[in-house]
Amino acid sequence: GQLDPVQEINTLLETVEKEKGWHIPIHVDGASGGFILPFLYPDFAWDFRLSHVHSINVSGHKYGLVYPGVGWLIMRDKADLPEDLIFYVNYLGSQEATYTLNFSRGSAMMIAQYYNLLRLGKKGYKAVMKNSLQNARYLASKLKKVPNLQLVNEDIKLPILALRVKDKTEYNVFQMSDKLRERGWIVPAYSLPENAQDVEVLRVVVKENFSRDMADMLVDDMHRYAKVLHEQCKTPPAPSKREKAKPNRKPLC
Ligand SMILES: Cc1ncc(COP(=O)(O)O)c(C=O)c1O
Incomplete structure (x- = not known):
């Protein structure tokens, strides 16, 4: 649920350009934020308002x-789209430029996206994002009370939560994720990339269909599984004869 300081990075790159003459472009991965920032933080500059931002990706399906x-x-400018990526085709009756990653694909979701933009407008998207953010903050305040869980960052800017465990011998994030899946929740657990690979997190993405009732249900399930896992880890079932025979038997937690 955090934002990269794109403006600060841009300022650094402006200094580099002045001192060395190098123009270093920025690509902004706005997979989630691209559809949130314009509505919740219109004054936060992360886009083409910044001189070094040349391209931006956003996921419609988030x-x-x-x-x-x-x-x-x-892209900021036509010149930023490498010519190599463009295919010119005329088999559809006129000369067309395409730079999709594959050729024929359904356009239903593009029409759905277009419909939502028209139907909801800026006001509607703002209301939806505001509600999701409030629900995410509500969920965060409840999840903090689940034994052994903590928020990676308490300052929630986007409706996305990252959580980690305080003590891996109580239970770990992978066990919690597996347990939640049994109840139909998909809360992915993963380790962070290189140089932070020891940090393991659970990620909860709060979208518009995630209501407060659902937040309460998820919190209840997490409380229940924190208890179940704690008991399993602290008093694991006695190993069977076959398990005892296994060399390097891994501890449960
Ligand atoms: C930061 C970020 N970039 C890129 C992606 C991939 O986006 P997509 O689902 O549109 O392929 C994700 C998906 O979770 C993401 O969180």
Whole structure:
């Protein structure tokens, strides 16, 4: 639920350009934020207002409010789109330029995206994003009370939560994720990329269809599984004869 300081990075790159003459472009991965920032933080500069931002990707199927899979890649200038990526075809009756990653694909989600933009407008998207953010903050305040869980960052700017465990011998994020899946929740657990690979997190994405009632249900399930896992880890069932015979038997937690 955090934002990269794109403006600060841009300022650094402006200094580099002045001192060395190098123009270093920025690509902004706005997969989630691209459909949130314009509505919740219109004054936060992260886009083409910044001189070094040359391209931006946004997922329509995240906060764009359509089903998978549609996403958008926009360039600051035509010159930023490498000619190598463009195919010119005329077999559809006229000369057309295409730079999709594959050829024929359904356009239903693009129409759905277009419909939502017209139907909801700026006001509607703002209301949806505001509600999702409030629900995410509500969920965060409740999840903090689940034994052994903590928020990676308490300052929630986007309706996305990252959580980690305080003590892996109580239970770990992978066990919690597996347990939640049994109840139909998909809360992915994963380790962060290189140089932070020891940090393991659970991620909860709060979209417009995630209501407060659902937040309460998820919190209840997490409380229940925190208890179940704690008991399993602290008093694991006695190993069977076959398990005892296994060399390097891994501890449960
Ligand atoms: C930061 C970020 N970039 C890119 C992606 C991939 O986006 P897509 O689902 O549109 O392929 C994701 C998906 O979770 C993401 O969180």
